[in-house]
Structure formats: structure tokens, C-alpha cells
Amino acid sequence: MPSPEERAELAAEQAYVDTVYERLDVSADTARALVTEGMARGHIGHEGGLVERDAMVYQATRRLSALNAAHEGLVFGRLDLRDGEKRYIGRIGVRDEDREVLLIDWRAPAASLFYRATAQEPSGVVRRRVLRSRGDRVVGIEDDLLDADHAPDDMVVAGEGALLASLSRARDDAMHSVVATIQKEQDEAIRAPSRGATIIAGGPGTGKTVVALHRAAYLLYTDRRRFERGGVLVVGPSAVFMNYIERVLPSLGETAVTLRAIGEVVDGIRADEHDVPEAAAVKGSARMATVLRRLSRSPVADAPREFTGFYRDARLHLAGADLKRLRRRLLQQGPHNRVYRQAPGVVLQALWSQVTAERALEKGEDAFIDAMLGDARFIDFVESWWPEVDAVELWRSLPDRLGELAGDLLSGEEIATLRATWSTGAPRIEDVPLIDELRHLVGEVPPEIDLDAGAPRQLMSFERREREAAEERLRATSSIEDDSFAHILVDEAQDLSPMQWRMLGRRGRLASWTIVGDDAQASWPLPEEASQARAEALGDKPVHRFRLSTNYRNSAEIYELGARVARRTIERPDLAEAVRRTGVDPRHERVQSGQLDGRARELLDWLLAETAGTVAVVVPHAALRRWRDALGDVSPERVRLLTGLDTKGLEFDGVLVVEPDAFVAESPAGWRTLYVVLTRATQRLATLGTTDRWLQEV
Numbered sequence: 039m040p041s042p043e044e045r046a047e048l049a050a051e052q053a054y055v056d057t058v059y060e061r062l063d064v065s066a067d068t069a070r071a072l073v074t075e076g077m078a079r080g081h082i083g084h085e086g087g088l089v090e091r092d093a094m095v096y097q098a099t100r101r102l103s104a105l106n107a108a109h110e111g112l113v114f115g116r117l118d119l120r121d122g123e124k125r126y127i128g129r130i131g132v133r134d135e136d137r138e139v140l141l142i143d144w145r146a147p148a149a150s151l152f153y154r155a156t157a158q159e160p161s162g163v164v165r166r167r168v169l170r171s172r173g174d175r176v177v178g179i180e181d182d183l184l185d186a187d188h189a190p191d192d193m194v195v196a197g198e199g200a201l202l203a204s205l206s207r208a209r210d211d212a213m214h215s216v217v218a219t220i221q222k223e224q225d226e227a228i229r230a231p232s233r234g235a236t237i238i239a240g241g242p243g244t245g246k247t248v249v250a251l252h253r254a255a256y257l258l259y260t261d262r263r264r265f266e267r268g269g270v271l272v273v274g275p276s277a278v279f280m281n282y283i284e285r286v287l288p289s290l291g292e293t294a295v296t297l298r299a300i301g302e303v304v305d306g307i308r309a310d311e312h313d314v315p316e317a318a319a320v321k322g323s324a325r326m327a328t329v330l331r332r333l334s335r336s337p338v339a340d341a342p343r344e345f346t347g348f349y350r351d352a353r354l355h356l357a358g359a360d361l362k363r364l365r366r367r368l369l370q371q372g373p374h375n376r377v378y379r380q381a382p383g384v385v386l387q388a389l390w391s392q393v394t395a396e397r398a399l400e401k402g403e404d405a406f407i408d409a410m411l412g413d414a415r416f417i418d419f420v421e422s423w424w425p426e427v428d429a430v431e432l433w434r435s436l437p438d439r440l441g442e443l444a445g446d447l448l449s450g451e452e453i454a455t456l457r458a459t460w461s462t463g464a465p466r467i468e469d470v471p472l473i474d475e476l477r478h479l480v481g482e483v484p485p486e487i488d489l490d491a492g493a494p495r496q497l498m499s500f501e502r503r504e505r506e507a508a509e510e511r512l513r514a515t516s517s518i519e520d521d522s523f524a525h526i527l528v529d530e531a532q533d534l535s536p537m538q539w540r541m542l543g544r545r546g547r548l549a550s551w552t553i554v555g556d557d558a559q560a561s562w563p564l565p566e567e568a569s570q571a572r573a574e575a576l577g578d579k580p581v582h583r584f585r586l587s588t589n590y591r592n593s594a595e596i597y598e599l600g601a602r603v604a605r606r607t608i609e610r611p612d613l614a615e616a617v618r619r620t621g622v623d624p625r626h627e628r629v630q631s632g633q634l635d636g637r638a639r640e641l642l643d644w645l646l647a648e649t650a651g652t653v654a655v656v657v658p659h660a661a662l663r664r665w666r667d668a669l670g671d672v673s674p675e676r677v678r679l680l681t682g683l684d685t686k687g688l689e690f691d692g693v694l695v696v697e698p699d700a701f702v703a704e705s706p707a708g709w710r711t712l713y714v715v716l717t718r719a720t721q722r723l724a725t726l727g728t729t730d731r732w733l734q735e736v
């Protein structure tokens with residue numbers, strides 16, 4: 039029950055917050071009126087009117103959606119300064135009718151004190167207050183008195199600290215913004231300058247993901263023109279993870295950010311299933327770049343090996359060696375599809391140089407070219423020798439071509455492993471970078487022919503016929519000119535394979551980067567190869583490093599077990615300090631295999647009873663289907679069934695890990711996956727297995 043003083047404080051804060059909401063409503067009304075007015079301008083009818091209308095409606099609609107998104111918990115902070123000034127901090131900035139500041143945007147320099155001031159260094163702040171709200175009602179106040187010496191006698195200090203209150207909340211399916219309780223070291227990483235690459239490291243639960251998302255919102259605020267125009271791309275490990283984080287940015291007033299799971303980075307391709315670890319290790323390896331390069335430069339499947347044709351009294355012939363030479367010449371000028379329009383010209387030139395017969399020579403080169411372009415035999419030959427190639431089709435040809443292309447780079451066993459993964463035909467997450475690499479290697483057919491830039495006049499009729507067909511195909515494959523993001527933010531970066539770094543690097547040549555990750559949680563088995571690929575993706579951009587040191591997620595009891603596992607797998611893991619104790623240790627049980635299902639259900643019931651939020655049952659990859667059947671009917675609102683890799687970046691109030699030894703055995707990075715899984719739990723953790731070797735080893 040709040041004390042009478044606290045009730046009075048709550049009422050005073052509510053009065054202020056009401057004033058801010060009234061202004062917000064006025065702004066929303068203005069934006070709505072602008073949308074209506076903008077629409078009306080369309081009726082003016084001339085082109086300028088339409089352009090003006092579009093711009094106006096676009097801006098006003100965006101403003102309206104930002105205002106709506108920021109509505110929940112709009113005002114969350116207040117600073118009382120030594121000189122008596124009061125500052126209110128909120129999700130967006132709001133001014134009154136005289137343009138006086140009512141609410142400071144959390145990203146503005148004037149708000150940074152809210153996050154940076156400490157009792158050791160109050161920097162003029164006497165009291166920091168966090169307002170907890172439900173909708174537009176203030177329901178609680180949490181104060182930190184930072185400078186008792188300068189506090190007026192009647193200053194009320196309420197609550198038990200905003201951070202602990204927020205950490206104890208039950209978890210649901212969505213990550214929430216932590217804008218009211220960002221800690222000092224986190225704030226430094228959020229507000230780091232945008233240049234180059236900002237690398238944020240830290241153990242599990244240290245807030246790397248939330249920090250990265252708040253940083254995206256901060257960058258948009260500081261240089262909206264650059265980041266909105268160029269685009270901000272946020273990449274995370276899985277679609278489940280992207281759903282989990284998707285509400286954070288809108289709640290900070292930002293809707294202009296592209297969120298993609300690593301299997302969805304390439305436009306038009308969506309993969310959400312991982313390969314088995316052995317296949318993933320080969321597909322992700324930088325060796326694949328060489329294999330794909332060879333594929334992109336070798337003749338297409340079923341390409342004719344020679345050409346024979348006739349023109350008047352001349353017999354024309356291109357043998358295999360001639361075609362090889364022409365192929366080399368074309369590829370010197372650019373990727374396969376980029377030189378697609380040059381191919382007929384190059385072949386015609388080679389054929390014309392063979393013409394020595396008198397009758398054939400007599401009409402000249404133009405007549406020769408016209409005749410050849412009307413010759414179905416020649417057209418068929420060029421179309422099958424140098425067709426436009428589609429990267430996905432090329433990728434599909436890999437199972438047949440791998441032996442010939444990769445004999446010296448991949449072992450027979452590796453080739454067999456890859457072939458087995460491709461039997462289903464659908465790309466896996468690890469295939470997406472391969473397809474993307476191929477798209478860049480073969481390039482895109484230039485959509486327009488530049489007739490002034492030396493295209494042979496004689497080829498026009500050929501070009502015209504081909505152009506229509508090519509444009510039709512182009513519509514189907516989306517553009518690959520997608521390397522223009524202004525900022526790329528990579529979460530769980532420790533898991534990226536070299537091929538995935540190459541895929542992101544192509545999209546971030548001109549971008550600044552934020553990269554967050556924790557090496558101890560890596561599922562990629564060859565860290566050196568990945569860090570080299572990362573260095574290549576970043577080029578010579580300056581790197582700024584930050585480290586987060588406090589674990590806000592796990593109870594200390596749970597994290598202590600996690601840390602033992604981390605130490606078992608890497609020499610000096612980056613361990614964080616967990617700030618919260620529950621007094622409940624993790625439970626470990628070993629049972630006979632016949633009892634596994636029954637005991638799993640009992641432990642799950644225990645987790646559900648002990649916690650209020652979501653609970654995960656984490657099972658080995660190979661056993662997922664079986665457990666889906668076994669647990670089919672358990673509480674769908676609160677229980678999630680996942681494999682180890684699927685849990686990356688997520689958190690749950692309770693976690694049940696089934697057969698931990700199987701995680702360890704499943705891949706070379708098995709111990710690290712187990713570390714990830716154990717550190718997903720905020721309140722309760724149970725492990726259950728028919729063996730418990732892992733426990734003896736930590």
C-alpha cells in the first residue's frame with residue numbers, strides 16, 4: 039500500500055502526465071487534419087498537387103503512427119536537479135502551445151543525465167524518478183536519491199528501485215523496451231557515435247539485444263535523414279527471435295527499421311530451418327566461396343560444346359577451345375548476366391573473322407550479322423550457350439556439379455553430407471548466403487540497353503526480342519542492388535559463418551555497423567575463420583568496443599550453473615555478474631528411459647506452477663518431432679517447445695532441458711549450445727536426462 043505521501047506524489051505526477059497527453063492529442067489531431075488536407079489536394083488535379091499531397095500525407099501519417107506507438111507509458115522519467123529544475127523524460131519529445139518543452143525525448147542530449155548520473159557522480163541530479171504506467175495511468179513511482187546532501191527536506195523518495203522491479207516481471211512472448219531503466223554502461227554503448235563499427239560484447243542476459251535496439255532508435259533520432267533514407271537493417275538469429283523483439287522499436291517511436299532473420303536477409307527467399315551441424319559447418323565455410331566462384335564461371339549445364347553454321351558459301355565452326363576463349367573474354371568484361379547482352383556480338387565477331395569465302399564476303403559485315411540474327415540455328419545456339427542464369431537454379435545444380443567443382447576443396451564425406459541436405463529442394467538457412475553469393479557472382483542482366491554506348495546497331499532486332507523476355511524474368515527475380523543500407527545491426531553475431539558475413543558485408547559496404555554477441559555462446563565451430571570474414575565485411579572501418587558486465591536475466595543460482603558450463607568449453611569466457619537471487623537452485627534429475635516422458639511432464643507442471651510467465655521445453659534437434667507428439671496438449675499459451683539453436687536470444691521464466699548430454703554430443707559447439715540453453719531461464723531451471731555426464735564434468 040502506498041503511503042499518503044506517495045499517493046500525493048502519484049496524483050501530482052498523474053496531473054503532469056495528463057497535461058502531456060493532452061498535448062499529444064492536439065498533435066495527433068493536427069496530423070490527422072494534415073492527412074485530410076493532403077488528400078484534398080489530390081483533387082487540384084495537376085501533377086504538382088499530387089506530389090505535394092503524397093509528401094504531406096506521408097509525413098503526417100508517419101507522425102501519427104509515431105504518436106500512437108509512443109502512447110503507452112509515454113512519460114517514464116523525471117529528474118530533479120540541484121538548481122530546482124525538473125526534467126520529464128519520455129519516449130518522444132512534446133512541447134506545449136508556447137513551444138516550451140514538456141517532455142524530453144529520451145535520446146536528446148538533455149536526457150542522457152537520466153541514464154548517466156550515479157550516486158558516486160550525481161552530476162547535478164538530486165533525485166531520479168521512474169514512473170511506471172499502465173496505458174496513460176501512472177501506477178507506481180520508483181526513486182533513486184543520488185545526492186542526499188542537496189535534497190530539500192520535504193523531498194519524497196519512494197519505491198524499491200526501478201531496475202529490480204522491472205527485472206522481476208513475468209516474461210511473455212515479447213521483449214519490452216527498457217528505456218526507463220537503461221544502465222550507465224548500456225547508455226554509453228547506445229549513444230556511441232555512429233561512425234565505423236560498434237562492437238558490443240557481454241555475457242548472456244547483459245542486455246546486448248535491448249541495447250542494440252535502443253541504439254538503432256538513437257541513431258535514427260540523431261541523424262534521421264541519413265539513417266531513414268539509407269535504411270537500418272536489424273539481423274537476428276531466427277524468425278521466432280524477430281517476432282520476439284519486433285515491438286521494441288515501435289514502442290520507442292521508430293517504425294522505419296527493417297527486421298530480418300538471418301534466413302530472410304535476401305529479398306524473395308525465406309528459410310527458417312537449420313541444417314544439421316556437420317552440413318552447416320561446410321556450407322558456412324569460406325571454402326564455399328571458391329566453389330561457387332568456379333560454378334559461376336563454368337559453362338551452364340547442357341551448354342553446347344561447339345557450333346557449326348553456314349552463311350552463303352562459308353562454313354562456320356567454333357570448336358570447344360574457341361568457345362572457351364570466348365567465354366574467358368566475356369567474363370573478363372563482367373559477371374555472366376551482366377555480359378549477357380554482349381554474348382551474341384562476341385560470337386558473331388568470332389564467326390565473321392572466319393569468313394573468307396568470296397560470296398560470303400561480298401555483302402559485308404552488316405548483311406552477315408542480319409542473316410545470322412535471322413538464323414534459328416544461331417539464335418538457338420547463343421540462347422543455350424549463354425542464357426541468362428538464375429542464382430536459385432544454379433544453386434539447385436550444385437548436387438550434380440559439386441564433385442567436379444570441389445574435389446580439391448571438400449572431402450568426399452563433406453560432399454555427401456551436402457548432397458543429402460539438398461534432397462528436399464527447399465533452401466535451409468545455411469543455403470541463403472550461397473544463393474546470395476551466386477546472385478552477386480552471376481550479376482543481374484542490365485534492364486536497359488544503352489544504345490549510345492557502342493552496342494552494335496545490327497544487334498537491335500535480337501536485343502528487342504530478348505529484352506522483353508529478359509524483363510519478364512527480371513520481374514520474377516528481385517533486385518540484387520541491395521547493398522545500400524546506412525546502418526547494419528547484427529545480433530547474436532558470434533553465430534555468423536564466414537558465408538553469412540560475406541552476405542551481410544555486401545549489404546553494408548557504405549554502412550556503419552553495430553555488432554553484438556558473445557563468443558562463449560557461439561555455435562559456429564571455427565571462430566578464427568569467422569572473425570576474418572567479419573574483418574573483411576567491415577573493411578577498414580574504425581572499430582569501437584563496449585563490454586556489458588551485468589546479467590539482468592538469470593537468477594544468480596541459474597547463472598552460476600551456466601558459468602560452470604561456459605568454463606568447461608572455453609578458456610576465459612566473458613562471464614557477467616547476475617544481480618538477482620531467488621534462493622532456488624536448478625533441479626537436475628536422472629531417470630530410466632521409460633520414465634522420461636512422464637517425468638518431463640511433472641517437471642513442466644512444476645515450472646508452470648512456480649512461475650507466472652512463459653516456460654520452454656528444450657530438446658535435442660533429433661528428438662523434436664517425438665517431443666512435439668509427446669507434449670502435444672500442454673498449455674499452448676505458456677509453453678514453447680524448442681531445439682537448442684532455436685532458443686538463441688530468447689528468455690523464459692522457466693526452462694526444462696531434456697537430455698543435456700545429447701546437446702553436448704550433437705555438434706562440436708555442443709557445450710556452448712548447452713550454455714545458451716541454460717542461460718535462458720529467469721526464475722526456474724530443471725534438467726532431465728537418462729544420463730548426466732555433463733553434470734559430472736562441470
Ligand SMILES: Nc1ncnc2c1ncn2[C@@H]1O[C@H](COP(=O)(O)OP(=O)(O)OP(=O)(O)O)[C@@H](O)[C@H]1O
Pocket residue numbers: 201204205214216219220221224240241242243244245246247248249556559590591686687688689717
Ligand atoms: N537496463 C535494463 N533494465 C531492465 N531490464 C533490462 C535492462 N537491461 C537488460 N534487461 C533485461 O535483461 C534481459 C536480457 O536482455 P537481452 O536479451 O538484451 O540480453 P543479451 O545480452 O542479448 O542476452 P543473450 O546474449 O543471452 O541473448 C531482458 O529481459 C532485458 O529486458
